[in-house]
Amino acid sequence: MSMVPIAVWTAAAVCGAAGVQPGAVPGAERLDEPRLVDGMLVFPQDAAIPRFMTEAERRFVAQNPIVAARSGGAPTGPVQCPGEYEPMQAILLSWNGQASWLTIVTQMANRITRFGDAEAWIVVRDQATENSARTQLTNGNVDMTKVRFFQRRLDSIWIRDYGPRYIFEGDCRAIVDHTYNRPRPNDNALPAWLGPRVGHAVYTLPLIHGGGNFHLSSLGQGYATRLINNENPGKTEGEIIDLWHAFQNLDTRLFEPFPTTVDLTQHIDMWVQVFGDRRVMVSDWPLSPGSTQDLICDAAAEAFAGEGYTVHRVPAVTSGGTHYTYTNVVLCNDLVLIPSYTAGAASPYNAQALSAWSAALPGKTIFQVNCQALVTAAGVMHCIAMHVPAPRGGANPTAYVQSLNEPAVLERGSVFGLRWITDDDLGVGEVDLLLSTDGGATYPRVIASGIPDSGAFDWAVPDEYLPRCRVKVVVRDADGNAGHDANDADFSVGVCAADFDRDGFLDLFDVDLFFGCFEGLGCPEGADADFNGDGFVDFFDADAFLDAFDRGC
Structure with a gap:
């Protein structure tokens, strides 16, 4: 049993959970919801919690509003946010929900590990759950050598909405973590918990958000619906867009959301999929021409085309309160997983959807997965999968030095906090810190050797003048594979006043500049001829300069 500020876990809750009845369509199953008990939410174990916010959760949020987490700051290095069509190391999945949902997860893991050239990272509740999952995955012909389990309790299966959003800072993977737009605390805590366990830095994005309401291209374009405005009423639309740019280096365009009568989530991944640089699939509505959702999709398709995208269309249907989408797909290297359905209103479009995706992505391996059991909970495969990009170093680790990337002067004999991040397919074992005194040509001095990869080190700065350090x-x-990175700019330890042109060298140019300044012919910016600082320019200043020059500072 896990006691948390918002969620309380009890075995009794499984039997006593209230239900959310989905639309009366073939394949629909009863959905569960947490219960309010003494002002707390009780989440049933192994329950079918839907993607949308349940009535119990709405009542709870009315009394306990969701508040965006406070941020410790955006990444300081160069950031690139990889599209889902980039090389992937793994797809992250949650082993959660009813048996029919886990059948879908098993089929996805089979395709990912057998055909997707990737690993399946699966979050399970505990050792007993892992044992059960191993049995089902093995029976499902999953390549178990490519499965990695993480034991942590979660509240729901919808890992797209609360899972880690990956960026590259320099050549290192890092995680951007928003506040989940559902009162599901175990879900919300996953990215901050996972980051240290896989060696990835975590940055807290101060937005309330569901990750399915976001798509992006590797060219720096992001897309979402204006649901994000409603979730963050204290921020303007411009402020929201600026935050995504600061944390993910994306210029984001917002579209109008579907009415909740069509799609309870209002997430863009239910009707859009960016599958390449300037290549996108957008839903079309053959049974609802001229409807609000049809007009939104047509306007978005026109907007994408205006940005230089090649736009493909695929059918979508709404029936019995369920949104049947064919854009909610999983891309994984050369694999594409698209949903199929058995409901009478949607099943006639399965073949048309396969044809549309085959035409859009020739040469890819495309599988249809029956998602009828899941779609009535307001999402399908994209909603229950999160992408983990492949490391840029391949088998070799990478590093990014976050400190001293602009010119700086460190005080002699002081203590300076060096900061860095790293990345590797297996995990970094140890770190060496080296010092160059010739602008990065060589690194003869050892600051530290064989230290743990903590990302931080308090460096005892040498008590000597060093003009050109890295x-x-x-x-x-x-x-035993190695990688490295150095800071981007020369810095100095101490200041040499006789280096009058501040170029890191003592030479006749400094003498010439000083005496020109001394004689009133002009001084370099920030310098003057009062070398001894007594308020007068006289012979004593010339003598002090020459003494410092001769001593080499």
Whole structure:
């Protein structure tokens, strides 16, 4: 049993959970919801919690509004947010929900590990759940050598909405973590918990959000619906867009959301999928021409085309309160998983959807997965999968030095906090910190050797003048593979006043500049001829300069 501020877990809750009845369509199953008990939410174990917010959760949020987490700041290095069509190391999945849902997860894991050239990272509640999952996955012919389990309790299966959004800072993967737009605390805590366990830095994005309401291209374009405005009433639309740019380096365009009578989530991944640089699939509505959702999709298709996209269309249907989408797909290297349905209103379009995706992505391996059991909970496969991009170093670890990337002067004999991040397919084992005193040509001095990869080190700065320094971080993994990075700009330890042109060298140019300044012919910016600082320019200043010059500072 896990006691948390918002959710309380009890075995009794499984039997006593209230139900949310989905639309009366073939294949629909009863959905569960948490119960309010003494002002707290009780989440049933292994329950079918829907993607949308249940009535119990709405009542709870009315009394306990969701508040965006406070941010510790955006990434400081160069950021690139990879599209879902980029090379992937893994697809992250949640082993949660009723048996029919886990059948879908098993089929996805089979395709990912057998045909997607990727790993399946699966979050399970505990060891007993892992044992059960192993049995089902093995029986489902999943390549178990490519499965990695993480034991952590979650509230729901909808990992797209609360899972880690990956970026690259430098050449290192890092996680951007928003506040989940549902009162599901175990779900919301996953990215911050996962980051340290896979060696990835985590940045807290101060937005309330559901990750399915976002698509992006690797060219720096992001897309969402204006649901994000409603979720963050204290921020303007411009402020929201600026936050996504600061954390993910994306210029984001917002579209109008579907009415909740069509789609309870109002997420863009229910009707859009960016599947390449300027290539996109957008829903079309053959049974609802001229409807609000049809007009929204047509306007979006026109907007994408205006941005230079090649736009493909695929049918969508709404029936019995269920939104049947064919854009909610999983891309994984050369694999594409698209949903199919058995409901009478949607099943005639399964073949048309397969044809549309085959035409859009020739040469890819495309599988249809029956998602009828899941779609009545307001989402399908994209909603229950999160992408983990492949490491840029391949088998070699990478590093990014976050400190001293602009010119700086460190005080001699002080203590300076060096900061860095790293990345590797297996995990970094140890780190060396090296110092260059010739602008990065060589690194003869060892600051620290064989230290743990903590990302931080308090450096005892030398008590000597060093005009042209750089710091290098060398990282090694368990297999002995190595990588490195150095800071981007020269910095100095101490200041040499006789280096009058501040170029890091003592030479006749400094003498010439000083005496020109001394004689009133002009001084370099920020310098003057009162070398001894007594308020007068006289012979004593010339003598002090020459003494410092001769001593080499």
